[in-house]
Amino acid sequence: MAANDDVKIRVTGLQKSFEDKQVLHDIDLEIAADKKTVLIGPAASGKTVLMKCLAGLYRADAGQIEINGQAVPPAGDREHETLMKSVGVLFQQGGLFDSLKIWENIGFKLIQSMGVDREEARRIAIEKLAKVNLPAATGDLLPGEISGGMQKRVGIARALAGDPKLLLLDEPTAGLDPITTAAINRLIDSSTKEIGATVLSITSDMASARNDYDNLIMLNEGAVVWAGPVSEIDASGNPYVLQLINGHAEGPIKMRLKARA
Numbered sequence: 001m002a003a004n005d006d007v008k009i010r011v012t013g014l015q016k017s018f019e020d021k022q023v024l025h026d027i028d029l030e031i032a033a034d035k036k037t038v039l040i041g042p043a044a045s046g047k048t049v050l051m052k053c054l055a056g057l058y059r060a061d062a063g064q065i066e067i068n069g070q071a072v073p074p075a076g077d078r079e080h081e082t083l084m085k086s087v088g089v090l091f092q093q094g095g096l097f098d099s100l101k102i103w104e105n106i107g108f109k110l111i112q113s114m115g116v117d118r119e120e121a122r123r124i125a126i127e128k129l130a131k132v133n134l135p136a137a138t139g140d141l142l143p144g145e146i147s148g149g150m151q152k153r154v155g156i157a158r159a160l161a162g163d164p165k166l167l168l169l170d171e172p173t174a175g176l177d178p179i180t181t182a183a184i185n186r187l188i189d190s191s192t193k194e195i196g197a198t199v200l201s202i203t204s205d206m207a208s209a210r211n212d213y214d215n216l217i218m219l220n221e222g223a224v225v226w227a228g229p230v231s232e233i234d235a236s237g238n239p240y241v242l243q244l245i246n247g248h249a250e251g252p253i254k255m256r257l258k259a260r261a
Contacts, residue, residue, distance in 0.1 A: 006167060008033040008198040009054060014063035016049055023049045024221045027063065031215075036192055036199040038209045040232075041219035042243060042253050046248050047202045048092055050219065052169055054200070055089050056080050085113055088159035092170040094151040095159075096143040102129070103139035106158045114162060128157035133183055156184060160191065162220065167191060169201040173208065179199075179206070185212045206245050218244065220253060 009031035016024040023046045032126045039232045041047050054065060056072045064070040067087075073079040084150050096105045099242045104111075107121030107129055116124070132153040144152055158173055172188065173181040185208060192198045203209055209216060210230060218241045226241040233245055243251030 005032055005033070009200065010064075010069075011054070012064045014053060015051075016053055016058060016063065017044075017061055024053070024060075027222075027224060029217055029224055029227060031198060031200050032195055033198050034192060035217040036188065036201070037201060037211070037212040037217060038213040039217050039219065040201045040204075040206070040209055040241075042244065043247070045219040046222040047219055048170055051170055051200070051202060055087065055168055056083070081113060084235075085109070085162065086163070086164050087166045087168065088197075090155045090156060090159040090167075090172055093157040094143075094148075096151055096154060098143055100142075101139065102141050102143065102146070102154055105143065105154060106139075106161050108158070110161055121203040124161060125157070128160050129154070131160065131179070131187055132157045143179035146255045148184070152176060153180065153184070154175050157185070160187075163195045163197075165195070165197055167197050167199045167201070169199065170175065171204065172204055172206060173193045173203065188212070206247065209245065217239070 009215060011027050011029045014024055014027035015022065027050065035140055039047050049058060053060050054072065056075045059074050067083065093115050097108070100108070102124050104123035106125035107116070109120060110116035110121040120216065121141065126139050127137060128139055131184065134150060134153055138146065138150070140167070152175060159167055159169065169188070173184050175261050176184065187203065188199055189212065201213070210233070211232055216233065218225050220240050226236060226238040228236065233241060236242065238251050243253050
């Protein structure tokens with residue numbers, strides 16, 4: 001399929017199962033280029049699985065994922081490594097390498113995939129630490145020597161290394177204090193403006209979903225139940241998105257006690 005400059009990611013008929021549990025059901029969606037899109041949904045709705053499929057970390061059972069009009073190859077392929085040079089990913093739990101210093105975690109892709117020498121990679125890492133409100137001295141620590149909230153900020157700094165054109169962020173502000181949360185949301189916004197990045201972010205912060213993004217996609221039980229501009233949420237009449245975004249106890253969303261996210 002030919003690339004469309006207005007669409008950064010296109011997903012058609014995506015399905016994903018684990019053993020006998022189907023997590024994603026015929027997902028169709030488009031992520032607008034140069035915009036910030038937020039992905040919301042109740043627990044165990046398939047958000048993280050979808051993002052890992054987009055990043056090529058999970059191989060879809062059926063369907064197609066395209067970035068810039070090209071099919072996403074599975075992790076391990078040379079083509080996947082090439083694609084990921086222009087993609088920054090934040091994992092929900094940080095995903096830092098315990099044995100590497102903070103600056104080496106941030107500069108890992110720069111050194112391993114982009115041919116940046118260690119001195120320059122360290123300089124860039126310190127620069128990215130400053131953007132997430134962490135001092136330069138943090139760079140010489142190991143992940144186990146900093147708090148969980150600081151690890152989350154390091155993960156964001158790593159996602160920003162190399163100024164990627166696509167950011168896939170899984171709960172970028174979860175567990176952060178309000179001041180840092182506001183700073184991270186401003187950083188995400190500036191990334192779209194300064195380097196022309198497209199952002200797809202999972203969040204459980206409904207205030208942020210309303211105020212900090214251009215478009216919204218909602219999953220429920222592995223299916224897209226609503227997608228559109230954030231400005232159209234209140235007029236959507238969609239009971240799923242209105243229940244979740246407003247935090248109502250009553251509505252069509254049924255709580256699931258144990259399932260894969």
